[in-house]
Amino acid sequence: MPSRRLLLPGLVAACAGPPPRPAPALSAEATWVAAEAWHLDLCLPAGAIGTGPLAPVAAGAPWAASFAFGFGLESWMRAARPGSAEALGALAGGPAVVSVRALPGPVPGGAEESLALRLPAGGTAAIAAFVAGQVAHPPPADPRGGQVLVPSRLPYSLGFTCNTWVMRALAEAGLPVPVAGIRLRGEAMAALRAEQARQAGTA
Incomplete structure (x- = not known):
């Protein structure tokens, strides 16, 4: 019978799982995340989306410095003044919309909190x-x-x-940010501040 001394290292290694993937190298590309009430927007410079699948967005507001992209429950986002009915609808879930706003600066004027993140090469695309x-x-x-x-x-x-949604977009860009389990603004911003600190440490 194998000794416990021999079994323990193998069990610990099995529980540890595969090592985390190394974070990709960062580039000059960047994005801003803006928080407003319960909601996050992801903001991209207008010049960065002048070509590619979002080129019509940039062409539609040539004066804009950047564009804010967001996501939300359709009934909530289209309501003039969301109330208890929309809140109950959010609990049930349902069809969603992507929101687009042209901005004169890097983030919406009503943002209560914002931070900038560098992206790996090709992250904007x-x-x-x-x-x-x-x-x-x-x-x-x-x-x-x-x-x-x-x-x-x-x-x-x-x-x-x-x-x-914002965390998923940043993960698609190659950043090592969590997606599963992130639901609230506070959770997302805490994870993004940690990523910003990581980037500052690798600069």
Whole structure:
């Protein structure tokens, strides 16, 4: 019978799982994450999406410095003043929309909190592909800077909220950020501040 001394190292190694993948090298590409109330937006410079699947967005508001992209439950996002009915709808989940806003600066004027993150090479294109892949046609931008809502192929649920969506987009860009289990603004921003600190340490 094998001794316990021989078995223990093997059991510990089996429980540890595979080592984490090394984080990809960062490039000059960057994005901003802006928090407003319960919601997060992912903001990309206008020049970075002037070509590719989101080019119609940039062309729709040539004055814009950047564009904010978000995600949410359609009934909530389209309500003039979301109330208890929309809140109950959020618990049940349902059809979602992608929101697009043209901005004069890097983040929306009403942002309560924001942070910048560097991306791996090709990260901007990956985010653009992620956003564009959810809609039948590239969403137009409102030339006045208002919010445009476009139906998304991804549904909204308590397990996949606007905050989960932002983390998924950043993961698609190659950043080592968590996606599963991120539902609330506080959880997402805490993870993003940790990623920002990691990037500062590797600069």
